[in-house]
Amino acid sequence: MIQGNIQGVRASLLEELEKLYDAEFGREEFLPGRLLNLLARFTQQMNREIMVYLTREGGVLEVAVGSIVSVGLPQRHLRRNWERLSGIRCIHTHPGGDARLSQVDEQALRLLRFDAMCAVGVADGLVTGISAAFLGDVEYGALSIITFGPVKPGRVPQRQWMREIELADERVARAVKSLNLVEQAEKALLISVDSQESLDELAALASTAGAVVMDRALQSRQKPDSATYIGSGKAQELALSIQAQEIDLVIVDDELTGAQQRNLEKLLGARVIDRTALILDIFAGRAQSREGKLQVELAQMKYRLPRLMGLGSALSRLGGGIGTRGPGETRLEVDRRRVRKRIDDLTGELAELSKQRQMRRARRKKGEQVTVALVGYTNAGKSTLLNALSGAQVLTEDKLFATLDPVVRKIALPENRECLLVDTVGFIRKLPHQLVEAFQSTLEEALDADLLVVVSDASSPRYQEERDVVFQVLSQLGAAGKPVIEALNKADQMEWTGQLEPREGILISARTGMGLDRLRKAIADKVSALRKTIELVIPYDKGAALSLLHEKGQMLQQEYLPQGVRVQCQVDAALYQRVLSMVGREEAAPL
Numbered sequence: 001m002i003q004g005n006i007q008g009v010r011a012s013l014l015e016e017l018e019k020l021y022d023a024e025f026g027r028e029e030f031l032p033g034r035l036l037n038l039l040a041r042f043t044q045q046m047n048r049e050i051m052v053y054l055t056r057e058g059g060v061l062e063v064a065v066g067s068i069v070s071v072g073l074p075q076r077h078l079r080r081n082w083e084r085l086s087g088i089r090c091i092h093t094h095p096g097g098d099a100r101l102s103q104v105d106e107q108a109l110r111l112l113r114f115d116a117m118c119a120v121g122v123a124d125g126l127v128t129g130i131s132a133a134f135l136g137d138v139e140y141g142a143l144s145i146i147t148f149g150p151v152k153p154g155r156v157p158q159r160q161w162m163r164e165i166e167l168a169d170e171r172v173a174r175a176v177k178s179l180n181l182v183e184q185a186e187k188a189l190l191i192s193v194d195s196q197e198s199l200d201e202l203a204a205l206a207s208t209a210g211a212v213v214m215d216r217a218l219q220s221r222q223k224p225d226s227a228t229y230i231g232s233g234k235a236q237e238l239a240l241s242i243q244a245q246e247i248d249l250v251i252v253d254d255e256l257t258g259a260q261q262r263n264l265e266k267l268l269g270a271r272v273i274d275r276t277a278l279i280l281d282i283f284a285g286r287a288q289s290r291e292g293k294l295q296v297e298l299a300q301m302k303y304r305l306p307r308l309m310g311l312g313s314a315l316s317r318l319g320g321g322i323g324t325r326g327p328g329e330t331r332l333e334v335d336r337r338r339v340r341k342r343i344d345d346l347t348g349e350l351a352e353l354s355k356q357r358q359m360r361r362a363r364r365k366k367g368e369q370v371t372v373a374l375v376g377y378t379n380a381g382k383s384t385l386l387n388a389l390s391g392a393q394v395l396t397e398d399k400l401f402a403t404l405d406p407v408v409r410k411i412a413l414p415e416n417r418e419c420l421l422v423d424t425v426g427f428i429r430k431l432p433h434q435l436v437e438a439f440q441s442t443l444e445e446a447l448d449a450d451l452l453v454v455v456s457d458a459s460s461p462r463y464q465e466e467r468d469v470v471f472q473v474l475s476q477l478g479a480a481g482k483p484v485i486e487a488l489n490k491a492d493q494m495e496w497t498g499q500l501e502p503r504e505g506i507l508i509s510a511r512t513g514m515g516l517d518r519l520r521k522a523i524a525d526k527v528s529a530l531r532k533t534i535e536l537v538i539p540y541d542k543g544a545a546l547s548l549l550h551e552k553g554q555m556l557q558q559e560y561l562p563q564g565v566r567v568q569c570q571v572d573a574a575l576y577q578r579v580l581s582m583v584g585r586e587e588a589a590p591l
Helices: 011-022 033-046 103-112 158-179 196-209 232-245 258-268 275-286 290-307 331-366 382-390 433-438 440-447 463-477 516-530 543-552 573-583
Strands: 050-055 060-065 088-094 116-123 126-139 142-151 187-192 212-218 249-252 271-274 371-376 407-413 417-423 451-457 484-489 531-538 554-561 564-572
Touching (some): 011 060, 033 050, 033 088, 033 116, 033 126, 088 103, 103 116, 103 126, 103 142, 103 212, 116 158, 126 158, 142 158, 187 196, 187 232, 196 212, 196 275, 232 258, 258 271, 258 290, 271 275, 290 331, 371 382, 371 463, 382 417, 382 451, 382 484, 382 516, 407 516, 451 463, 531 543, 531 573, 543 573, 564 573
Parallel strands (some): 088 116, 187 212, 187 249, 249 271, 371 451, 451 484
Antiparallel strands (some): 050 060, 050 088, 126 142, 531 564, 554 564
16 A cells, blocks of 8 residues: 555556555665666656665565655564664655755654665656765764765666665664664654644654654544544554554644643553644754743743643642641642743743843834844745845754744845845744744744745645745734735745746745845835835924834934924835824925
């Protein structure tokens, strides 16, 4: 049976693909030519990644449609023991033609101890290149990765790469023996009652957190079961699969109540976390600045507080010992009190940091610096775009939430203009409300910006849905009325259909530089239209209008006249109209 994303694939094509299970290849060939041709043809016909697991004997263990992130690993024991390699090499295609291995590929190689990880680039039905990676010696306390290629088809060093498997096996055994090195990822089962798309995103989140997805379960329900989320019958069915696959962790696609989590753990016999806990864990590992770390801790504390009840019998007992007898506080009450106090402390610290951030923003406005914020779905390429436009070296990774802390860089625009570009945290479906509250000061960078550049991944099969989520979150944050430019990123990886949505969107590739000049020109045009210098006489009885200009505009000159205060300032169109309506007569004129 073919695993993975087979929805919409012709039955005849799947039947042909299933014949791979009966194929036998030579033990001396790393990537048999016959298999390579078949993978290229199937990839072209389906326009999806094809993944094959080969044994050292040349047999096909598993065939799947989709990437390692979106497909559960073979539902069998992958390894002999943790002291050697698994005896399986993973060969998969990249429909976009890029034959390079991704960080996810290397992570799976290291954590699952594959014999090798091989990527095949395919474009227009032809193989563009082939790369292979093997486990190397220990460096900085972890197994290194040795990469070969990309090489052209027909140039694969079959014997050399088979020999590399033997050498990698020896290196792993040596590392385990000398350093007692065991790198095991948590093996995860994903559960959702939402959709396949939501489950795919959960798999990407799990991979970002360092888990290896072994299996996935999608159950169609109108709403989650109030006691066990998926129902006791389905939970008992999954418990057998969890035991057979030795799964350590179950990740649920929605936020669970404390009771649902306890009941599921009891039925499944494995640790259970929900989507919110997973995202919080990713944020905890990604936060670099003091403010970012405080914001993550605050979100975690708010998440844990209502879940303290029933986390174990130890939390409901008295502290015990001399001085604790009598009515006293229970352990649960002590923990709640400590968590509440910590929440108050964190809120106070973040409020102070927020004041400092507001002062920096006020200085930028006083210095007449226009701020442009990059917003968009997580992993849409915002940091790569910031680097491309500014020449900065902000961390970029092919993982969700690579950027947590806002980064500000000055960029040059056409016609001798410039602006400040702000990279912000990415949005995601089902964004936990604890994170929205905790990261409010960070998200204020987007709220306070003069212009928003909404960056979308144009190559994503869920492009429209992700774009909708971004605008929904912006609306929730109160930034729906901001001027917007839409940048459709990763255009070099998308399938061109001749239609652009939205029509005014700008196709770009932050990685190759495609369309960046046009984007700079669009930003410059918007920036020039955002603010204009006006001269206005405000009567003394209209002091509220003067206060508003001081608060929202950029005051250039101010002079007291008999009839009122003459001001020269920079305002945007909305503020200009608002002041005119307050003054009651048109005494302003753009300079």
